[in-house]
Amino acid sequence: MVAAISLPENLDLKTAAPLKAAFLERRGAEIIVEADQVRRLGGLCLQVLLAARKAWEQDGHPFSIKGPSEAFVETTRLFGAAGALLPTEFQGAES
Amino acid sequence: MDELEAIKVTFFQECEELLADLEGGLLAMEEGAGDLETVNAVFRAVHSIKGGAGAFGLEPLVRFAHVFETLLDAVRAGSVPNTVELAAVLLRASDILADHVSAARGLGDVDMAASAAMAAELEQWTDPNATPTAPAPVAAPTVAEEPAPAPALIGADDDAMDGDDLGFVFVPQTITVEAQAADAELIPSNVWTVSIRPKSDLYRKANETALLLRELSRLGPIKATLDDSALPLLQNLDPEAAFITWSVRLETDQDETAIREVFEFVDGDCDLEITRGEGSVEASIAALTAPAEPVAAVEPIAPAPEPVEVAPPIAPPAAAPVAEVAPAVEAAKPAAAAPAAAAAAAAPKATPVEVPGPGQSVIRVDPERIDRLIDLVGELVINQAMLAQRVGEYGIAPSSNLAMGLDELEQLTREIQDSVMAIRAQPVKSVFQRMPRLVREVANMTGKQARLVMDGENTEVDKTVIERLSDPITHMLRNAIDHGLESPEERKAAGKNPEGVVRLAALHRSGRIVIEVSDDGKGINRERVFGIAVKKGLIAPDLQLTDEEIDNLIFLPGFSTAEKISDVSGRGVGMDVVKRSVQALGGRISISSRPGQGSTFTLSLPLTLAVLDGMVVDVAGETLVVPLAAIVESLRPKPEEVRPLGPVGSVLAVRDSFVPLIDVGLTLGYREESPHPTDGVVLLVEGEDGSRAALVADAIHGQRQVVIKSLEQNYQQVEGVAAATILGDGRVALILDVDATINLRRREGGAPRPPEPSLIAAE
Numbered sequence: 001m002v003a004a005i006s007l008p009e010n011l012d013l014k015t016a017a018p019l020k021a022a023f024l025e026r027r028g029a030e031i032i033v034e035a036d037q038v039r040r041l042g043g044l045c046l047q048v049l050l051a052a053r054k055a056w057e058q059d060g061h062p063f064s065i066k067g068p069s070e071a072f073v074e075t076t077r078l079f080g081a082a083g084a085l086l087p088t089e090f091q092g093a094e095s
Numbered sequence: 096m097d098e099l100e101a102i103k104v105t106f107f108q109e110c111e112e113l114l115a116d117l118e119g120g121l122l123a124m125e126e127g128a129g130d131l132e133t134v135n136a137v138f139r140a141v142h143s144i145k146g147g148a149g150a151f152g153l154e155p156l157v158r159f160a161h162v163f164e165t166l167l168d169a170v171r172a173g174s175v176p177n178t179v180e181l182a183a184v185l186l187r188a189s190d191i192l193a194d195h196v197s198a199a200r201g202l203g204d205v206d207m208a209a210s211a212a213m214a215a216e217l218e219q220w221t222d223p224n225a226t227p228t229a230p231a232p233v234a235a236p237t238v239a240e241e242p243a244p245a246p247a248l249i250g251a252d253d254d255a256m257d258g259d260d261l262g263f264v265f266v267p268q269t270i271t272v273e274a275q276a277a278d279a280e281l282i283p284s285n286v287w288t289v290s291i292r293p294k295s296d297l298y299r300k301a302n303e304t305a306l307l308l309r310e311l312s313r314l315g316p317i318k319a320t321l322d323d324s325a326l327p328l329l330q331n332l333d334p335e336a337a338f339i340t341w342s343v344r345l346e347t348d349q350d351e352t353a354i355r356e357v358f359e360f361v362d363g364d365c366d367l368e369i370t371r372g373e374g375s376v377e378a379s380i381a382a383l384t385a386p387a388e389p390v391a392a393v394e395p396i397a398p399a400p401e402p403v404e405v406a407p408p409i410a411p412p413a414a415a416p417v418a419e420v421a422p423a424v425e426a427a428k429p430a431a432a433a434p435a436a437a438a439a440a441a442a443p444k445a446t447p448v449e450v451p452g453p454g455q456s457v458i459r460v461d462p463e464r465i466d467r468l469i470d471l472v473g474e475l476v477i478n479q480a481m482l483a484q485r486v487g488e489y490g491i492a493p494s495s496n497l498a499m500g501l502d503e504l505e506q507l508t509r510e511i512q513d514s515v516m517a518i519r520a521q522p523v524k525s526v527f528q529r530m531p532r533l534v535r536e537v538a539n540m541t542g543k544q545a546r547l548v549m550d551g552e553n554t555e556v557d558k559t560v561i562e563r564l565s566d567p568i569t570h571m572l573r574n575a576i577d578h579g580l581e582s583p584e585e586r587k588a589a590g591k592n593p594e595g596v597v598r599l600a601a602l603h604r605s606g607r608i609v610i611e612v613s614d615d616g617k618g619i620n621r622e623r624v625f626g627i628a629v630k631k632g633l634i635a636p637d638l639q640l641t642d643e644e645i646d647n648l649i650f651l652p653g654f655s656t657a658e659k660i661s662d663v664s665g666r667g668v669g670m671d672v673v674k675r676s677v678q679a680l681g682g683r684i685s686i687s688s689r690p691g692q693g694s695t696f697t698l699s700l701p702l703t704l705a706v707l708d709g710m711v712v713d714v715a716g717e718t719l720v721v722p723l724a725a726i727v728e729s730l731r732p733k734p735e736e737v738r739p740l741g742p743v744g745s746v747l748a749v750r751d752s753f754v755p756l757i758d759v760g761l762t763l764g765y766r767e768e769s770p771h772p773t774d775g776v777v778l779l780v781e782g783e784d785g786s787r788a789a790l791v792a793d794a795i796h797g798q799r800q801v802v803i804k805s806l807e808q809n810y811q812q813v814e815g816v817a818a819a820t821i822l823g824d825g826r827v828a829l830i831l832d833v834d835a836t837i838n839l840r841r842r843e844g845g846a847p848r849p850p851e852p853s854l855i856a857a858e
Contacts, residue, residue, distance in 0.1 A: 013298050014099065016334035023329060040152070043293060043304035047326060047339055055329040078308045080319035080341065 006034040007072075011045035019045055023052040030062040038072040046079055053084060102301045105459065106147045110196045113140040115528045117189050122531060125182035134177060137185075138167040139359075144192065146360040148199065149310075150301050155205065156195040162214045163188050166221045175220060184220060188213050190532050285315075285348050290368040292340040297364035299335065307365070308343065310357045315347030344373065462558065465519050472508075472515050473706065473802040479508045480799065480823035509800065512706060516557065523601045523608070524552040526564045530572060530599060537576045544583050544593055545576050550600035556608045556702050563680055564610065564700070567673045571612040571696045572597060574670065579614035579694055589691070591615070607682075607724070608702050613695035619688040621645045628654060646686050646694075650674045678812070683834060709801050709830060710778065711822070712792040715765035718828040720801055720820055721790065725833040727779045729795060737772050747772065747789040749779060757840045758791045759831065763815050782834045790836070799823075803830065815839050 003026035008015055023031075033049070056063035065085055068076070073090050076082050082090065120137035145160035167185075169175040191213050197203045289311065293304050311317050319341050326338045345354070351369055358367050483501050491498055531547050538545040556564075580586075580595035587593050600611045621642060628648045629636045640648075648654060652671040670684075677684045682700035701707075709720035710729070736748045737756065746753040756777070758769035769791065778790045801820035806813060806829075817832035 012303070013301065013335065020329065020332060020334045027329075041305060042298070043337065043339065044298050044334060047323070047337075048329070048332065048334055050323050050339070051326055051329040051332045054326075075305050078305060078312065078317075078319060080321045080343075 002030045002032060004032045004034060007038050009037050009039045011038060011040060012042045013044055016042075016044035016048055019048045020051075023048065023055070027055065028059065028061070031056060031064075033063070033065045035065050035068040035072045038069045041072055041075040041079075043079075046076075046081060049085060050081065099301055103151055106151065107196070107200050108459070109147065110144055113144050114189065114193050114196065115525075116140045117192070118186070118528060118531060121182055121186045121189055124177065125179055125186060127179060131171070134167070134171050138164065138171050141167055141192070142356065142359065144196065148196075149306055150303060150360075151199075153195075153199040155207075155210075156192075156199045159192060159195050159210055159214060162217045162221075163192060166217045169221050181220065184216060186535070188217055190535075193532070285346055286372055287345045287347065287351075287354060288370045288373060289343040289345055289354060290340070290366075290370075291343065291358075292366040293337045293361070294364050294366070295336040297361050298337060300361075300364060302361050302364065304339075304341070307357060307361065308341070311343060311345055311354070314349050314353060314357070315345055317346075318344045320344075460518075462519075465515070465558075469515055469519065472512050476508055476512060476706070476800060476802055477821050477823070479504055481825065484823035512800075516706065519558045520555040521558050521561050522553045522555050523561060523564065523610075526561055526568060527552045527599060527601070529565070530568065533569060533572055534576065534597060537573050541577055542582060543576060543580050543595060545580055545595045545597050547572075548596055548598045550598065551602050554601040554603060554608060556601075556700070560608065560680065560700055560702065563676070567677055567684070567698060568599065568610060568612065570670070570673045571698070572599065575612055575614040575616070575694070575696070579616035579618075581617050585617075589617075603702070604699070607699045610698040610700070611695055612698075613693060615693040618690040618692055618694055619646050619649070619686075621690075624648050643687070646688050649686070650684070707801055707803050707818075707820075707830065709799060709820075711796040711799050711828070712759075712776070712778070713794040713796065714763075714792050715760035717760075717765055718796070718822065718826065719759065719792070720799075720828050720830045721778055721780070721792075722817070722830065722833060723798065725780045725782070727781050727787070729776055729778050732772050732777050732789075734773050745772070747777060749787075749789070752787075754779065754787045754789045755837075755840070756789045756791060757836060759836065760791075760793075762836055762840050780833050780837075782837050786837065788833075788837045788840075790831075790833075801828075801830070 005019075005022055005026065007019075011019070031052075053063050065072075065087060068086060068090060073082075073086060076085050117137055117140040120133045120140070123133050124137070141160055141164045145157055145164055148156040148160060163185075166175065170177050170181070175181065191205070191210050194203065194205045195210070198205045291304065291307065297304070308317065308319055320343075322340045322342065323338070325340070326332070332338075347354070351371075354369055355367075358365060479501075483505065486497060486501055527549050530549070534545050534547040575597050576595070580597070581589065581591075583593035586595065596615050598611070598613045600613075602609050602611075625634075625640070625645050625648070628634045628645075628651065631653060633648065633651050633654060634640075649670050650673075654671065674684050677698055677700070680700055682698060684696060684698045686694060686696050688694035707720070708723040710723055710726055712719050712721055730749075732747055737745055738748065738753070739745045740755075745756045747756045756772055758772075760766045761769045770793075772789075772791050775791050775793045776795050778792060778795075779787060780790055781787050799822075801822070803818045804820055806816060806819050809819075813829075815832055815836045816829045817835075818830045819827050820830055822828050
């Protein structure tokens with residue numbers, strides 16, 4: 001079974017808690033995180049994403065981010081989190 | 096209210112203060128008084144607006160602020176000379192910035208074409224030699240040839256994320272170019288390591304590390320390395336707490352101050368360490384992590400040139416209207432303060448040093464709470480008066496413990512009331528500071544040269560009054576420039592300075608606030624005014640009027656002197672509207688004019704709409720309250736001091752002068768025939784305009800503080816009556832409007848003209 005999460009446009013303070021809850025609900029199976037809608041990514045949601053990725057790694061289930069939007073890629077690189085979050089083809093030079 | 100919305104509201108409040116500081120600073124620069132500190136303050140104001148706007152994603156505002164800020168930064172660095180011409184451009188830019196703020200707030204629109212043109216102009220100033228690449232030439236033709244797109248753009252402005260770049264001059268690429276330019280000049284020593292450790296508060300205040308990083312990247316290429324070692328497991332993660340820290344390698348030719356400025360908005364919410372050179376990530380993070388709490392104290396977060404910001408809150412808070420509240424807050428922050436704490440309060444305001452105490456309110460309180468408190472205190476005052484009256488009725492000796500206790504209670508009540516009123520009192524500055532822009536715009540529109548001189552900006556008045564001052568002042572200023580001042584040519588011909596002076600002043604006079612708007616223009620053309628009034632059928636052509644009466648014709652409904660409807664004043668609302676709105680506030684407006692020398696509008700309003708010190712008097716069986724501020728003295732006239740004048744009137748000889756005797760009972764219609772003045776008590780009162788009159792009452796009950804209850808709100812306006820109040824025994828008493836009473840009497844004839852005919856209150 002593969003679970004999916006579609007990230008909302010705005011990943012800010014208010015989204016962090018629901019996002020965490022959404023991840024916890026889907027725990028225990030492979031997950032695909034759809035990041036094509038994202039226009040803004042904040043530090044708090046970045047934390048949730050990183051923690052989720054670690055959790056999935058720990059559980060031994062695949063965790064992947066699909067079709068990241070330009071904003072998502074750009075901000076993730078800015079955060080220095082490209083290596084951890086982005087699919088390999090997006091892991092270019094971190095700006 | 097949504098938490099973020101609430102923060103946004105605060106941001107816009109701060110914006111207002113910042114815009115005011117900005118304008119103040121720019122005006123100082125325009126007068127040639129702009130030292131480096133002023134330029135710094137101006138820069139900080141724009142920078143703060145930009146930062147806050149960035150946090151809320153208000154793109155058009157951020158972009159404009161950025162161009163503005165870039166120029167100011169150049170001025171600050173000395174690469175662009177600080178001239179008077181520059182200040183004029185910056186002032187216009189600040190107007191547009193204010194428009195952007197209003198638009199972001201959902202109030203009004205921005206003229207995008209003007210904004211783009213201004214942005215281009217600012218860029219031109221920043222670097223006169225730069226071949227204005229894409230921006231300027233593109234923008235100009237767009238504006239010139241196709242005015243049509245402009246309105247379409249305006250709508251888009253509200254939604255910051257929309258692609259409203261069409262007419263926009265500054266594309267983000269400009270920044271990249273700068274960054275690359277910086278890149279080219281790089282020398283190895285320009286590598287910095289910035290360790291950032293955000294606190295949870297940073298996110299809670301709607302700030303964002305991503306924005307900080309992005310802002311850093313504008314200084315030069317960055318490489319961020321994040322450390323998530325402190326990040327808890329997903330199930331244990333508090334989603335709103337900050338755990339990740341960053342170490343950023345930054346290459347820039349800017350100095351440390353520039354780097355610190357990026358973090359100006361997050362002072363205290365983010366631990367920061369900036370070191371030159373390549374820092375080892377582990378080391379710098381460890382340095383930050385080690386002294387867990389006191390980091391802020393060790394780390395001077397406030398940038399070097401800004402200790403002034405930290406200083407004011409520690410400076411005497413006595414003058415501040417919120418003095419009673421402030422110390423508590425002040426105490427909470429140790430004086431030597433973690434710059435964090437002090438800066439958190441001071442930094443967002445970037446208050447320039449020259450602004451005195453009252454500008455620095457420390458607490459933001461919902462005005463409704465204060466209003467409620469004031470209402471309650473009003474009830475307390477009434478209740479206390481009732482209690483005193485009851486006790487009096489029982490015939491308790493004034494020296495008894497009970498009576499003395501009551502006296503103390505009265506004093507305390509009084510003090511509480513004063514303190515509460517002081518919380519709501521504000522300097523009129525908040526209204527005045529919007530006026531320079533108005534004057535600039537109106538002068539531009541009418542092709543006149545006008546300089547605004549303001550006086551008494553720190554005069555304090557109750558907030559309820561302040562809110563309603565803006566419209567009348569705006570109207571009077573417009574009127575003064577449009578109708579009062581002559582065109583520069585006419586002025587030259589008349590031997591005057593082509594630049595007209597409009598003066599706006601506020602002062603306290605006999606318990607009221609007086610606002611004066613005067614100009615040095617041509618004065619009222621009485622012949623024309625009279626002619627128009629006749630033509631419009633407002634007066635009979637054969638009416639004999641004094642000069643003052645003619646001047647006051649402009650307050651008649653339906654009177655408008657502008658021959659053609661001008662953009663400025665001829666909007667179908669005349670001075671009669673101003674007069675009515677002023678009267679509704681319990682105020683009065685009058686005009687005095689001298690041909691060739693100018694006119695002065697005088698507006699007088701009560702300081703507060705809440706309480707009043709009054710003399711309780713008896714007139715024909717009714718209890719009235721006469722405002723104490725108007726009373727000069729009370730006396731019992733001797734028969735030989737009363738002289739008849741005309742068929743009904745009489746005057747009273749007071750020392751060396753005669754003043755008209757006015758029977759209050761007769762004037763207000765309580766009785767048909769007035770008793771002889773020697774049977775009653777006379778209150779010698781002084782009106783707004785300084786004219787005196789002797790009011791006859793039957794008896795005086797004493798002095799009391801009363802709570803004003805509006806008659807207009809609860810009933811309707813009654814001539815000669817200012818408001819009502821509730822007395823200690825629960826009865827309603829009317830508060831006498833002294834000026835209106837004098838005027839009522841005067842109009843009926845029989846009383847001589849006041850000694851100063853130059854000012855007649857227009858009733």
